[in-house]
Amino acid sequence: MATGGDTLRRDQGSKMKKQRESQCTQKTISLLSPLGTIQVSGCENGVHTIQILMDVAPAERSGEAPLSCVVNDSPAETSPEMQRCIEWLQAYFSEPQTAGSLPLPAFHHPALQGDAFTSRVLQVLLRDVKFGETVSYKRLAEMAGNPRAVRAVGGAMRRNPVPLLIPCHRVISSSGQSGPYMSGKGDHLKQWLLTHERQRGEG
Numbered sequence: 001m002a003t004g005g006d007t008l009r010r011d012q013g014s015k016m017k018k019q020r021e022s023q024c025t026q027k028t029i030s031l032l033s034p035l036g037t038i039q040v041s042g043c044e045n046g047v048h049t050i051q052i053l054m055d056v057a058p059a060e061r062s063g064e065a066p067l068s069c070v071v072n073d074s075p076a077e078t079s080p081e082m083q084r085c086i087e088w089l090q091a092y093f094s095e096p097q098t099a100g101s102l103p104l105p106a107f108h109h110p111a112l113q114g115d116a117f118t119s120r121v122l123q124v125l126l127r128d129v130k131f132g133e134t135v136s137y138k139r140l141a142e143m144a145g146n147p148r149a150v151r152a153v154g155g156a157m158r159r160n161p162v163p164l165l166i167p168c169h170r171v172i173s174s175s176g177q178s179g180p181y182m183s184g185k186g187d188h189l190k191q192w193l194l195t196h197e198r199q200r201g202e203g
C-alpha cells in the first residue's frame with residue numbers, strides 16, 4: 001500500500017519530468033524581412049515564438065520590386081522544424097500564394113497546447129481563414145464555438161506566440177476597420193500584410 005511519502009515522491013517525480021520536458025534547448029534565428037527584423041525561436045520539437053521587432057517601417061515597394069526575407073543570423077545547427085519555418089516565411093514574403101501549399105512547422109508553445117479557449121481560437125484561425133481572407137472578431141468567436149467571447153478572441157490574438165504563421169493580422173473589426181495589431185504598436189504592419197495578401201493574391 002502506498003504511503004503519503006510515496007505519493008508525494010511520485011508527484012514530485014512527475015513534476016520534475018514535466019519541467020525537463022519544458023526545458024527544451026531553444027535557439028533563435030534572425031531574419032531580415034520587409035517588416036523589419038523577425039526573430040524565430042524554437043527547439044527540435046517545434047517553433048516557440050515569432051517576434052517582429054519593428055526596427056524599420058515596412059519598405060515602400062513598387063509592384064516589380066521583389067519582396068524577400070533573408071536569414072541574417074542563425075545558429076550552427078537548425079532543427080528541421082525551424083528550417084521549415086524559415087522556408088515558409090521566405091515563401092510568404094516572396095511568393096505568398098505558394099505558402100499555403102507548404103507544410104507548417106510544428107508549434108511547441110504552451111498557448112497552443114490543450115483545449116483552452118486561446119488555443120482553440122488560434123487553431124480555428126489557422127485552419128479556416130486562408131490567405132487573402134479576413135474574419136471579424138465576432139465571427140471568429142462564433143467559429144470557435146462561443147459567440148459571446150468577442151473580447152476573449154481579442155485577448156487570444158494578443159497572446160498569439162507565432163504571428164504570420166497563425167495569421168492574427170487577418171482578424172479585423174466588424175466595421176471593416178483593420179483594428180489593432182501588436183497592442184496598437186504595429187497597426188501599420190497589419191495594413192501592410194493585408195495589402196500584401198490582397199495584391200499578391202490577385203497576381
